[in-house]
Amino acid sequence: MSQPYIEDEFRNKLDLDLWKRIFRFALKHKRLLIPLTSSALLLSVVEAFFPFATKVAIEIVEQGRPVVEVWKPGAIYLMLATMLSVLVLIFIRCAGGISHHISHDIKRDCFKRLQELEFAFYDAQPTGWLISRLTADCDRLSRILAWGFLDLVWGVFYVLAMSAVMLAIHWKLALVVLSTIPPLIIISRFFQKRMLLTSRQIRKHNARITASYNEGIAGVKTTKTLGRETRALDEFKGMSSDMYGASVRRAMLGAIYLPLVMTIGSIGSGLALWYGGQGALNGAITLGTLVMFISFAGNFFFPINQIAMVLAEMQGAQAAGERVMGLLATYPKIKDSDNVKERLVTYEKQAREDPNLAPDGYPHIINEIEFRNIGFSYNEKETVLHDFNLTAKRGQTIALVGPSGGGKSTIVSLVSRFYEPTKGQLLINGVDYRNRSLDWLQGQLGIVLQTPHLFNGSITENIRYGRLEATDEEIVEAAKLVNAHEFIMKLDDGYETKIGEGGALLSTGEKQLVSFARALIANPQIFIMDEATSSIDTETEKLIQDGMRNVFEGRISFVIAHRLSTIRSADQILVVQKGVIEEQGTHEELLANRGHYYELYVNQFRRERVRAELEAS
Numbered sequence: 001m002s003q004p005y006i007e008d009e010f011r012n013k014l015d016l017d018l019w020k021r022i023f024r025f026a027l028k029h030k031r032l033l034i035p036l037t038s039s040a041l042l043l044s045v046v047e048a049f050f051p052f053a054t055k056v057a058i059e060i061v062e063q064g065r066p067v068v069e070v071w072k073p074g075a076i077y078l079m080l081a082t083m084l085s086v087l088v089l090i091f092i093r094c095a096g097g098i099s100h101h102i103s104h105d106i107k108r109d110c111f112k113r114l115q116e117l118e119f120a121f122y123d124a125q126p127t128g129w130l131i132s133r134l135t136a137d138c139d140r141l142s143r144i145l146a147w148g149f150l151d152l153v154w155g156v157f158y159v160l161a162m163s164a165v166m167l168a169i170h171w172k173l174a175l176v177v178l179s180t181i182p183p184l185i186i187i188s189r190f191f192q193k194r195m196l197l198t199s200r201q202i203r204k205h206n207a208r209i210t211a212s213y214n215e216g217i218a219g220v221k222t223t224k225t226l227g228r229e230t231r232a233l234d235e236f237k238g239m240s241s242d243m244y245g246a247s248v249r250r251a252m253l254g255a256i257y258l259p260l261v262m263t264i265g266s267i268g269s270g271l272a273l274w275y276g277g278q279g280a281l282n283g284a285i286t287l288g289t290l291v292m293f294i295s296f297a298g299n300f301f302f303p304i305n306q307i308a309m310v311l312a313e314m315q316g317a318q319a320a321g322e323r324v325m326g327l328l329a330t331y332p333k334i335k336d337s338d339n340v341k342e343r344l345v346t347y348e349k350q351a352r353e354d355p356n357l358a359p360d361g362y363p364h365i366i367n368e369i370e371f372r373n374i375g376f377s378y379n380e381k382e383t384v385l386h387d388f389n390l391t392a393k394r395g396q397t398i399a400l401v402g403p404s405g406g407g408k409s410t411i412v413s414l415v416s417r418f419y420e421p422t423k424g425q426l427l428i429n430g431v432d433y434r435n436r437s438l439d440w441l442q443g444q445l446g447i448v449l450q451t452p453h454l455f456n457g458s459i460t461e462n463i464r465y466g467r468l469e470a471t472d473e474e475i476v477e478a479a480k481l482v483n484a485h486e487f488i489m490k491l492d493d494g495y496e497t498k499i500g501e502g503g504a505l506l507s508t509g510e511k512q513l514v515s516f517a518r519a520l521i522a523n524p525q526i527f528i529m530d531e532a533t534s535s536i537d538t539e540t541e542k543l544i545q546d547g548m549r550n551v552f553e554g555r556i557s558f559v560i561a562h563r564l565s566t567i568r569s570a571d572q573i574l575v576v577q578k579g580v581i582e583e584q585g586t587h588e589e590l591l592a593n594r595g596h597y598y599e600l601y602v603n604q605f606r607r608e609r610v611r612a613e614l615e616a617s
Contacts, residue, residue: 375423446524
């Protein structure tokens with residue numbers, strides 16, 4: 001299926017400010033960056049002296065001096081070669097180290113930012129799109145920052161060193177060689193914009209392909225059951241063709257650009273031979289000087305080529321840099337206010353010493369949650385909740401029922417502060433929860449979803465994910481409370497059984513019981529079940545219902561239920577439809593009213609009875 005990929009809009013030229021911000025990642029590793037820069041600088045000077053040694057050797061022969069004096073340039077060559085080897089070893093080790101460190105730092109910061117962003121961000125960003133930023137884009141930046149920086153420093157200093165030597169020895173001949181620089185600049189500027197645009201297209205198509213891989217693997221069962229393999233392949237071929245076309249255009253530009261630079265270098269060597277040859281014939285310069293300038297002319301454009309390649313790579317990598325830095329510049333809209341941050345600092349020590357005090361200085365125990373005239377909309381066109389009011393006290397269970405799209409999941413998302421109200425207030429113990437610590441609040445949540453996500457590991461590891469410091473005994477106790485212990489012990493390796501990616505080796509009901517234990521072990525003050533029993537068998541539902549009595553005790557619980565048998569004992573049942581409370585009361589009160597809840601319950605009871613009779617027959 002095609003996805004509405006959101007691509008950021010960027011300027012069509014090399015953004016130096018962007019690269020300054022990216023380069024800050026390298027500045028964090030000065031212990032490697034300083035020797036890298038120093039070795040590149042010294043290497044450029046050493047290489048600039050090789051043609052000079054050649055000049056000395058030729059002049060010894062040309063002037064008829066004793067052959068024994070040739071040992072002098074030979075010794076210079078040996079010394080320069082030794083220094084060259086040592087410097088190359090240093091900058092390779094430093095560049096490699098910087099590359100690994102930068103890759104680690106960029107990926108860490110990107111992942112940290114993804115953890116901080118609110119749910120609304122993920123509503124508009126496909127998973128594959130984000131994976132592309134965390135993998136290919138980050139790796140490309142780390143390479144260009146390390147190896148590209150090395151080539152750039154070496155190339156610039158090498159050019160400057162050779163220019164200085166040539167100007168010092170024969171400035172007229174030096175100017176002839178250097179006259180080819182303006183055309184090189186003009187050609188580079190011409191290709192810069194075109195290579196940058198095609199590189200952005202490549203990154204965009206690559207991200208689409210990554211997203212398609214992710215979607216295709218995740219939805220492989222649906223694709224096969226609907227016989228959509230051929231159509232899915234055709235769609236993927238279309239994306240691959242777009243990627244191929246953009247890559248060919250990028251390769252063509254590079255194939256034209258770099259040979260042009262090399263041609264200009266050859267012209268420089270020809271000019272040096274033409275002008276310098278005349279001087280050598282007239283006796284204005286020595287043969288050694290001419291050979292040195294010809295050597296310089298040939299070597300002079302090798303670092304120019306390297307600089308051009310780095311600039312071309314930077315132009316291509318800028319698209320990756322813009323995407324990564326764009327992600328890092330996306331600040332969460334739901335975060336602690338400055339006032340909350342001040343309270344966290346003020347009460348830090350006191351909260352550590354007093355378990356009844358939350359990190360923000362307010363009471364740790366949640367006694368009441370109040371929705372006061374709450375309004376919410378995901379976009380400007382549609383309002384999901386209208387003047388919603390509700391008070392839930394500690395120890396109460398609030399059940400939410402009603403048609404899909406009525407606002408039930410939005411209510412629990414607001415409680416969890418995954419989203420914030422667009423109107424009204426949500427109060428915890430009478431304090432607007434936007435004035436409470438976000439980390440503290442979300443640390444008090446225990447959530448069981450309709451489709452639980454389990455990790456590829458053991459059952460113990462999955463339950464412990466709810467509280468990493470939990471002991472094995474606490475894990476077993478949590479499993480017993482939710483009635484998961486019995487089925488776990490029947491597995492070959494018990495709690496150490498590997499359950500596969502996403503818990504693929506467990507049934508839906510077993511996965512739900514494990515996720516139930518995982519939520520419980522965190523000892524949450526707010527427990528949320530979002531359609532947690534809608535996809536499981538009746539036997540597992542009964543196990544969960546029995547476990548719910550233990551879990552809900554002493555907590556504020558919100559239950560979104562499709563099966564109404566799950567919520568008969570709830571303290572308040574809310575029938576939510578089109579963003580408003582249509583009915584509210586206990587199970588018995590709502591049945592007595594013979595309203596919408598009564599119809600839902602009776603119809604569901606009839607369907608379950610018919611199903612039971614069919615299964616019995």
